[in-house]
Amino acid sequence: MNDIKIEDVRTFLKKWEGQEITLTTLRSELGILQYDKDGKPTKGFDDIRDIVFSLTEQKILRHTKRGVYMVVKQVTPVQVFGVNREDRLPFDLVFPRDFDSMMEMDFAKDVVIREGDLVLISGQSNFGKTLLCFSFCGENIDKHPVLMGNEYTIVTDTGYDVSPRFYNRMKAMSNTSGDGWIDWVDKDGADKFTLLPVWADYAEHIVKNKINIIDWINLPGEYYMISPIMEGIKKALGRGIAIIAIQKNEGNTAGRGGSMTRDFADCEILLDRFGDNEALLTIGKVKEYNKPVVGRTFAFSSSRGVKIINFREVKKCSACRATGYTKAGKCDQCMGNKFVDK
DSSP: OOSOOHHHHHHHHGGGTTSEEEHHHHHHHTTOOSBOTTSOBOHHHHHHHHHHHHHHHTTSEEEEETTEEEEOOOOOOOOOSSSOOOOOOOOOOOOOEETTTTEEOGGGGGBOOOTTOEEEEEEOTTSSHHHHHHHHHHHTGGGOOEEESSSSEEEETTEEEEOHHHHHHHHHHBTTSSSOOBOOBOTTSOBSSEEOOOSSOHHHHOOTTSEEEEEOOOOTTOGGGHHHHHHHHHHHOTTOEEEEEEEOOTTOSSOTTGGGGGTTOSEEEEEEEETTTEEEEEEEEESSBSSOOTTOEEEEEEETTTEEEEEEEEEEOTTTTTSSEETTEEOTTTTTSSEEEO
């Protein structure tokens, strides 16, 4: 094809939307030769450059560098009113429960989760991230959640397998264990959840319209990448939601990546050490709520790493002004923990 029309190029570029393409690739894919069989320059070889300039002005292409163009992904307007639209209720997400009271976490009734939302759990290592992820999975098992991340699968000589620690925790939570409470399998013995051996490229593996739990996302030295990763996850959710865990350093008010971790979070839960064996849970960013919850703090223990116990609200200690110390030494009201039961 040595004669080319702009409509031909526009049609061809549809399969390249969101990708980069060069003039050389365009000519090759469209079969445009520089010279004809008689050795004369072809009209199409130069025409394609003019067509590309025209498509750039029309915002079909965007010039990125010499000879390279990004094919702009085309969008059409979304009509809001004037169509038969269904009112969508908040997503029915059950938060983890306290096994002393068998009640859902106290703040859960005030947090509104919508389809397409992302719940971010930023926590210190070994202080409750996986416990919360397991609990979210178990309490919502009839919605058939999807699990992926660094905690759940291992690589063996024959392929992928479930992590022994993960499997033992699931057995401890199973209603067949004696003191468990979760039905992990259906009446035919099949898993009521999907376990995916995924440690990267999470957005590509998100299962649309499901609860997707990622425990946890590792970005060594590239923490600035958490924002685009979360953006990609949100775009893939459809009417589902994501619950993702990331690491947080002690004393920091956000996960690794700082304020960028909050860019696409709709509900943020921060986990820190509380004393020797408990966790401190702080409600961070919340986009929609029934009453203000941001900044509320709670403490809890765990039993066998699978049950949340002694869940209660705490407040900053007034005796030491939440420093953990007074002039006399370690605060005898909060025992140096900076918080006391509310």
